[in-house]
Amino acid sequence: MPAVRKPRSSSAAEVDEGLAEAAQTDGKPGSASVTDRIVESITTAIIERRLMPGTKLAEQQIADIFQVSRTLVRQALNQLSRDHLVTLEPARGAHVAQPSVEEAQQVFAVRGMLEAAMVRELCAVITDAQIAELRRHLRDEANAVVRTDVSGRTRLLADFHVKLARLLGNEVLAQLLADLLSRSSLISLMYQSAHSAEHSQAEHVEIVDALEKRDVRAAVRLMQQHLGNVERNLRLNPRVPDLASALRPPSLPTPPTP
Structure with missing residues (x-):
């Protein structure tokens, strides 16, 4: 049988x-x-x-x-x-995995250090052909955002950061960032609030604009601001009410303090 x-x-x-x-x-x-x-x-x-x-x-x-x-x-x-x-x-x-709040904060701290140094170095060596390659990637990002292609735009917005590392010819850095981006995706799934993909994509455009001008200060500042904005869109410190407030039906008045 x-x-x-x-x-x-x-x-x-x-x-x-x-x-x-x-x-x-x-x-x-x-x-x-x-x-x-x-x-x-x-x-x-x-x-x-x-x-x-x-x-x-x-x-x-x-x-x-x-x-x-x-x-x-x-x-x-x-x-x-x-x-x-x-x-x-x-x-x-x-x-x-379900990353903790502490791990989420550490991941973004490491990304901030790595990616600020990355764009600083990239400003000195990036070519016009590489700028054109980044522009094509930005167009793909924008198209995915317009189509509301959630999986596509998530992948493309993450790939942007790895692509910057590969333009330096540093495969070790690219792989390290790819690993961090994978962990960031998990963090976003757990803690992300209403996040504007359009805003992130626009910030990528500003970063490429600074790279095209070889403006080191602007590129570093914009990358730091971008990562800071992404982290601020995560609910890493949610307000946790006390048990009595959480369980009390809203129609009941708060009892007086003895």
Whole structure:
């Protein structure tokens, strides 16, 4: 008698959809190891907001999606854990990470230091051809914003910062920023308030304008302001009321202080 399969939960279906879509766009077969492809697919799904913080990543489910063994899936999850995108807990398995407020503040502090130094150096060496390349990227960003393409604009707005590092020819810096941007995406998913993608895109334009003028002071100032604005749009210090205020029905008057 064949085994009866339990119905898939809605959350499991969402993981299937998110990973399957990313898996179709992570490169040609054989272009990377299977483990790397799984890592890339999960990372892409997180950045593009198809996998939310706290989502359970069941090994067998992922193995079925990629048609691989659970051993390879486990290797990918271990790598993602080292990159701080996934948490692994005994008896609970793997989940998309949920960064703390302290971690969020530290990530933006590191980005501020790195990216200010990056644009300072880039001002001295950037070419007209590279400016043109950045302008094309800005047009793609603007088009994604106009189309309300949430996943596309999220990826493009993050890629802008990595692209600046690659223009320096510094692949180590580019990879470091890519890792920080992935963690920033998780942070935004948890703490971002009503954030204007149009505003971020406009700030990118101002940064490129300063780079084109080779204006070091303006480029550094605009990058610092941009990262500061992004961080300020995160609810990192939400007001937590006391328990009595939180649970008291609004129709009841506040009791007098004894």
